[in-house]
Amino acid sequence: MTILPPHRLDLAGHRRRNGVLPWVAYHGDDGRDRLIAAVAAADLRGRGGAGFPTAVKLRSARAPRSIVVANGCEGDPLSHKDAALLTLSPHLVLDGLQLAAHAIGAGEAILCVHAGSPVLPSVFAALAERDDGVPVRVEEIPRRYVASEETALVHHLTSGDARPLGKSPRPDQRGVRGRPTLVDNVETLAQLALAILLGPQHYLSARRDLVTVTGAVRRPGVVEVAPGASVAAVLAAAGGETEPVQAVLTGGYGGTWTSDFAAGVSGIPAVYALPARACGLEYTAKVLAFLAAESARQCGPCMFGLPAIAADFAELLRGGPSTARLARRLPLLTGRGACAHPDGAARLATSALQVFGIDVAAHSAGGRCRVLESVA
Secondary structure, eight states: OOSSOSSOOOHHHHHHHHOOOOGGGGOHHHHHHHHHHHHHHTTOBOTTTTOOBHHHHHHHHOOTTOEEEEEOOOOOTTOOHHHHHHHHOHHHHHHHHHHHHHHHTOSEEEEEEETTOTTHHHHHHHHHTOOOSSOEEEEEEOSOGGGGSHHHHHHHHHHSOOSOOOSSSOTTTSOGGGSOEEEEEHHHHHHHHHHHHHOHHHHHHHOOEEEEEEESBSSOEEEEEOTTOBHHHHHHHTTOBSSOEEEEEESGGGSEEEOOTTSBOTTOOEEEEEETTSOHHHHHHHHHHHHHHTSOOOSHIIIIIHHHHHHHHHHHHTTOOOHHHHHHHGGGTTTOSSSSHHHHHHHHHHHHHHHTHHHHHHHHTTSOOHHHHHHO
16 A cells, blocks of 8 residues: 555545445444544554554544644644645545544534745646535745644634744644644545545554655655664665765654664654765754744744854854753753743754764764764
C-alpha cells in the first residue's frame, strides 16, 4: 500500500485507487462506536509528532455540537509530508476528515493551512468535487512556526489570535468557540481513511508512514517507510547518501540529533542528514535563532529563555561560553511554556551538545572545530 500517488488524484481517481468509504457499516450512534473501535484495532496514532492514540482522542472529543479541525499547516521548515498529501491525495485527507467528524458527532469541519499555501488550489478543487455530509471550511493561518500548535489553531479560529492557549483545558474539553474540538494532523486523517478503507488488520500489515528527508541524500523529498524503520532505512528510501553523513536530525527543528543510524523513526515527520563536512553546532545555532524568532513571545521561556540559549550557541561558535551555563539554562525551558515550543528547542540543543561533543570541546576552548579547521 502506498499513500502518495504519482500525480494528483481527482475524486474518481481516488475512488478507483482507494475505494469508497463503507458508510453503511458505521451508520448511527452504534456505528460511531464501531468506527472508533476499528480505529483502535488499527492502532492508529497521531502523525503530528506526539504519537497519541487516535481512538482515545476521538472518544474524548465525542460530544454534541463538537468540531473537527484538520491541521495541514506544517510549520516545521524541514517537513513537507502534509503538503504532499494535500497536493497529491487531498480526497484521502477529506475522507478521513469526514470519518473523524462522524465518529465524534461533529457538525462542522475545518481544514487549516498556512496563508498563501501552494496546496490551496488542490484543496479547493477537491472540495468542489465532493458533496459531504459535514461541510468543510478552509482557514488560512498565519505563517508562523507556533501558529500550527493545536491550541494556537483553536485560539485563532475563535478569536483571530494564533497564539498557544496553554496546557489546560485541552481542545477536546473546550476548543473552538468553547465547543469540544478534535484537532488532528492531516496525515493522521489520511491514515484513518486508509484504516477504514482497508480494514484494521489489512491496514496493520500494509501501513506505511510518510517522512520528509532532506540534506545529503540523492532524492530529497517525502518517502514512505514501514513503521519502525531505522534512520538508515529512511536514508536509503531517499536514494542513499550523496556524501558521508556524520549525524541526522530526527523530528524536525524541535527534534533530536543522533549518530545512531540503527535507531527507529516511528512517528517522526522529518529527517535531515548532516554531511560530515558541515558543523553541527553551526547548523543548530541557526535553528535555535529561528526558533527564538518564531516564538509567540507570551511566556518567560520563549521571551527570555530561547533568545538566551540561541545567543549562547552563537557565542559557543566563537569560542565561549562554557557549556556549564547552557547546562544550567536548558532545564529551565522544559515544561514551563504555554506550549511545547521551548521544550523542543531545549531538546534540540541538549542533543547537539551530546552528539557533537568533540566539536563542543574544541569551540568552548576557544578553538575551531574539526570541520571548520578543515575548510579554513
